[in-house]
Amino acid sequence: MKIPIKEVIRTIFSGISSREEWSAIIFDFRIPKAATAILAGIALSVSGLQMQTIFRNPLAGPYVLGISSGASLGVALVILGYTSVVGNLMSDWAGKWLIIFASWIGSGLVLLLIMAVSVRIKDIMTILILGMMFGSIISAIVSALQYFSDEALLKSYVIWTMGSVSNVSGNQIYIFAACILAGLLISLSSVKYLNMLLLGENYARTMGLNIKAARLMIFLSTSILTGTVTAFCGPIGFIGIAVPHLCRILMQTGDQKHLMYSSILAGSAVMLLSDILSLLPGKGTVLPLNTVTAIIGIPIVIFIIMKNNRNS
Amino acid sequence: MDRETIIELQNLIVGYKKGNQTFPVMKFPDIKVQKGDFIAIAGQNGIGKSTLIKTLVQLIPKVSGEVLIKGKVSSLYSRTKLASLISYVSTEVVHAQQITVRDLVAFGRYPYTNWFGKIEREDWTIIEEAIEMLELEQLAPRFIDEISDGERQRTMIARALAQQTEVVILDEPTAFLDLPHKHEIINLLGKLTREHHKTIIFTTHDLGIAIREVDKLWLLSNDGFYNGSPEDLILNGTISKTFNTKKVSFDNRRGEFEVKKTYKPFFYITGKTTAIHWTRNAIEKDGFTVLDKETESQPVISIEQNPSGYHWNILYEGKVVTLKSILELRAYIRYNFVQNNLRS
Numbered sequence: 141m142k143i144p145i146k147e148v149i150r151t152i153f154s155g156i157s158s159r160e161e162w163s164a165i166i167f168d169f170r171i172p173k174a175a176t177a178i179l180a181g182i183a184l185s186v187s188g189l190q191m192q193t194i195f196r197n198p199l200a201g202p203y204v205l206g207i208s209s210g211a212s213l214g215v216a217l218v219i220l221g222y223t224s225v226v227g228n229l230m231s232d233w234a235g236k237w238l239i240i241f242a243s244w245i246g247s248g249l250v251l252l253l254i255m256a257v258s259v260r261i262k263d264i265m266t267i268l269i270l271g272m273m274f275g276s277i278i279s280a281i282v283s284a285l286q287y288f289s290d291e292a293l294l295k296s297y298v299i300w301t302m303g304s305v306s307n308v309s310g311n312q313i314y315i316f317a318a319c320i321l322a323g324l325l326i327s328l329s330s331v332k333y334l335n336m337l338l339l340g341e342n343y344a345r346t347m348g349l350n351i352k353a354a355r356l357m358i359f360l361s362t363s364i365l366t367g368t369v370t371a372f373c374g375p376i377g378f379i380g381i382a383v384p385h386l387c388r389i390l391m392q393t394g395d396q397k398h399l400m401y402s403s404i405l406a407g408s409a410v411m412l413l414s415d416i417l418s419l420l421p422g423k424g425t426v427l428p429l430n431t432v433t434a435i436i437g438i439p440i441v442i443f444i445i446m447k448n449n450r451n452s
Numbered sequence: 453m454d455r456e457t458i459i460e461l462q463n464l465i466v467g468y469k470k471g472n473q474t475f476p477v478m479k480f481p482d483i484k485v486q487k488g489d490f491i492a493i494a495g496q497n498g499i500g501k502s503t504l505i506k507t508l509v510q511l512i513p514k515v516s517g518e519v520l521i522k523g524k525v526s527s528l529y530s531r532t533k534l535a536s537l538i539s540y541v542s543t544e545v546v547h548a549q550q551i552t553v554r555d556l557v558a559f560g561r562y563p564y565t566n567w568f569g570k571i572e573r574e575d576w577t578i579i580e581e582a583i584e585m586l587e588l589e590q591l592a593p594r595f596i597d598e599i600s601d602g603e604r605q606r607t608m609i610a611r612a613l614a615q616q617t618e619v620v621i622l623d624e625p626t627a628f629l630d631l632p633h634k635h636e637i638i639n640l641l642g643k644l645t646r647e648h649h650k651t652i653i654f655t656t657h658d659l660g661i662a663i664r665e666v667d668k669l670w671l672l673s674n675d676g677f678y679n680g681s682p683e684d685l686i687l688n689g690t691i692s693k694t695f696n697t698k699k700v701s702f703d704n705r706r707g708e709f710e711v712k713k714t715y716k717p718f719f720y721i722t723g724k725t726t727a728i729h730w731t732r733n734a735i736e737k738d739g740f741t742v743l744d745k746e747t748e749s750q751p752v753i754s755i756e757q758n759p760s761g762y763h764w765n766i767l768y769e770g771k772v773v774t775l776k777s778i779l780e781l782r783a784y785i786r787y788n789f790v791q792n793n794l795r796s
Contacts, residue, residue, distance in 0.1 A: 196547075328568075329567050329568065331568065331569060332562060332565065332567065332568060332569030335559060335562075335569060336559065336562060338546075338548035338551060339546050339548065339556075339559065340544055340546060342511055342540075342542060342544060343540070343542065343544070343546070345510075345511060345531060346509050346510075346511070346534075346535060346538070346539065346540035347535050347539075347559065347560070347562050347563060347615065348531045348532035348533075348534070348535030348536070348562060348563040349531060350531050388549070388550060392550060393550050393551075393555075394548050394549050394550035394551040394555075394595075395551065395555055397568075397569065
């Protein structure tokens with residue numbers, strides 16, 4: 141549906157449109173979709189930044205702890221397991237909420253596991269490896285579920301894994317926004333800790349940092365942010381890895397405060413851009429969101445690897 | 453006048469844990485560290501210097517005993533409170549990318565900032581002072597991953613100063629530094645104890661430099677722990693006893709280590725003091741030591757100076773050989789004397 145720009149602006153500011161369905165399209169679909177894209181972009185970029193700093197690894201991203209795997213398991217169980225009994229859940233309202241809750245519970249369980257591990261284990265690299273291993277085990281279970289499920293259900297699951305910002309509608313957007321803002325607040329209050337962690341854990345501790353509390357806070361915010369995005373939009377790749385690096389290159393600083401602000405801005409911009417590109421302007425078809433984020437994100441990731449390689 | 457006691461060790465045993473087992477590394481007698489003390493910790497590799505330091509800054513738990521800081525058991529302090537009392541500089545290399553020297557020094561203010569880490573105007577005054585003290589003004593806008601190890605070490609020390617703690621504890625602060633900067637840093641630390649009444653404890657392998665500057669030396673050895681002024685420890689022979697190995701000995705007069713010579717005294721050298729010093733330095737490399745008095749039978753090297761430079765005359769068995777450089781002298785000595793002057 142094509143709506144002239146003038147009309148869009150008028151509708152947004154006055155609330156009235158020359159054709160009634162246009163205002164419905166703008167307020168019920170396009171604005172929630174744009175808001176979802178902005179919030180998801182912010183959440184993934186901020187989480188990615190936190191994970192890269194805490195694990196001191198430039199290739200870490202929001203999903204490095206296995207949160208998306210947890211969410212996938214929840215969703216796979218619902219779509220591939222439960223749905224076969226009740227009917228297709230993707231279409232109706234209750235079904236969407238069920239998927240969101242399943243995904244939340246999945247990522248929440250992974251979060252609890254990571255928290256339990258990080259209280260006992262000191263070495264951050266061990267935590268990273270365990271996170272990745274949890275993720276792999278869960279993915280294996282999901283693969284098994286896929287293998288035994290029938291084709292139609294498999295397709296709806298695969299569509300979920302491709303990511304989309306257009307499924308958040310109606311009241312969902314408020315809950316989505318509230319969760320992202322809560323996660324973001326925790327992230328913003330951990331910038332000081334992230335800066336201290338740049339110097340390594342020993343220095344951070346002698347500068348007054350309680351490492352365990354800081355880790356719990358950072359893991360909690362990452363899980364809330366990425367868990368929520370995954371629940372509402374599916375797993376969206378590469379944004380979380382690429383955007384913090386884009387900011388490092390543009391801002392020429394390692395200060396986490398500046399990087400977090402700029403990741404919020406750049407994350408929302410890149411996500412909106414990805415969504416626009418996925419619509420293939422002028423054509424009627426829609427590309428899966430993850431293909432677009434991969435096409436935008438992978439060149440940035442390759443650039444970083446090459447740059448690091450040159451430096452060392 | 454008795455100074456305030458800042459740190460107190462009581463029956464302290466330091467060590468490390470592996471699984472459920474503890475491995476004690478070193479036991480200490482009761483020691484009091486007073487405000488303004490300037491203390492160097494020395495001892496061979498692996499004796500427990502870093503373990504002690506990490507225990508003092510609460511990075512590793514003690515095995516038994518207590519560390520009191522300002523009269524209170526150190527583990528009872530919160531991390532933030534402790535960070536306002538003790539700052540720490542380690543040998544770890546910080547690899548943060550795109551962090552400037554100024555940013556890093558500013559991180560020293562974190563124990564005092566709000567939850568968001570906001571650096572206020574008063575903080576900046578303190579930060580700039582610390583930068584000035586370590587002569588980092590030129591480097592301040594540079595990234596820390598683009599400067600040398602020594603410059604980074606000075607940055608870390610500036611950060612510790614910006615932390616404005618009564619006690620500064622440093623693990624081998626001179627490790628990455630060139631010789632002039634080694635002297636400068638130790639001298640600066642000494643100044644901080646005298647002029648700013650800071651208490652400074654550091655480990656070092658540069659014993660010669662430490663002896664010239666510190667008030668107290670803590671010697672860690674296999675026989676135990678020695679605490680005293682470096683001069684006392686030299687005079688009562690503790691330093692030589694602690695460090696002497698089969699091949700290296702501590703020269704009590706010069707305050708430096710020397711490789712033990714296995715040859716008999718051989719030459720007598722005459723000439724100007726500086727020239728004698730460096731000639732001696734050269735021939736000792738070939739294992740010859742130098743006589744204190746001239747004797748009839750031993751060869752003599754007499755050093756003379758004329759406008760074209762130094763030359764060396766070797767007088768032995770009634771002959772005189774003149775050589776124009778130390779390089780020639782060593783070649784001559786090696787060819788003519790090494791074979792007929794066997795090891796004792």
